[in-house]
Amino acid sequence: MSIDFARQLIKGKIAELxxxxxxxxxxxxxxxxxxxxxxVPTLAQYHGIVEVQKVIDDIKxxxxxxxxxxxxxxxxxxxxxxxxxxxxxLLKEYxxxxxxxxxxxxxxxxxxxxxxxxxCKDVLTKNKINxxxxxxxxxxxxxxxxxxxxxxxx
Numbered sequence: 001m002s003i004d005f006a007r008q009l010i011k012g013k014i015a016e017l018x019x020x021x022x023x024x025x026x027x028x029x030x031x032x033x034x035x036x037x038x039x040v041p042t043l044a045q046y047h048g049i050v051e052v053q054k055v056i057d058d059i060k061x062x063x064x065x066x067x068x069x070x071x072x073x074x075x076x077x078x079x080x081x082x083x084x085x086x087x088x089x090l091l092k093e094y095x096x097x098x099x100x101x102x103x104x105x106x107x108x109x110x111x112x113x114x115x116x117x118x119x120c121k122d123v124l125t126k127n128k129i130n131x132x133x134x135x136x137x138x139x140x141x142x143x144x145x146x147x148x149x150x151x152x153x154x
Contacts, residue, residue: 008082014152015082015110016064022115022145026137029067034077061101078106078117086111091129095120108132112153115142 023031063077079098083090091107098105098120107123109116115132123129132142 011082011152012080014149016080018110018145018149019078019080019108020065022137022141023065023067025141027070028136029069029076032066032068034062034064034066061097063098063102063105076106077102077104078108079120080108080110082110084112086114086116086129088123088127088129091123092127095123099124110149112150115146 020031020033023029063079065078065080067076067078068074079094081091081094086109091109095105095107098107105120106117107120107129109129115137116129117132117136118129134142137145
């Protein structure tokens with residue numbers, strides 16, 4: 001494994017932790033880790049069951065988190081990505097992969113300059129992604145977590 005790959009992997013995990021804590025701190029959503037790394041280790045012990053392999057294959061492309069609104073009226077499936085600079089073409093590839101398996105996925109991107117979030121279908125059709133909405137996380141909280149993210153980039 002190259003050091004560059006490991007560096008990107010670590011930054012991706014940091015982006016996931018930043019997203020998770022930022023959303024939890026806002027107290028508007030229940031945050032449920034949903035992705036492959038959270039689900040497959042438990043399922044892998046049942047590899048002898050034929051159906052389990054199909055489930056594992058489906059989960060490989062699962063978004064990282066499910067967010068449930070506190071009033072239990074909304075559910076968001078969110079994939080988290082880190083990019084040193086926003087790359088909309090790469091985001092469109094991720095968005096297409098998610099849309100191939102999931103009906104309404106969202107994508108969150110942490111960069112050293114800003115946080116972005118949007119529906120995958122909008123990323124594909126509008127060729128852009130909006131800043132993370134203050135309806136999800138207040139501007140002040142975003143500012144604090146962006147500062148935290150930058151501490152790990154040094």
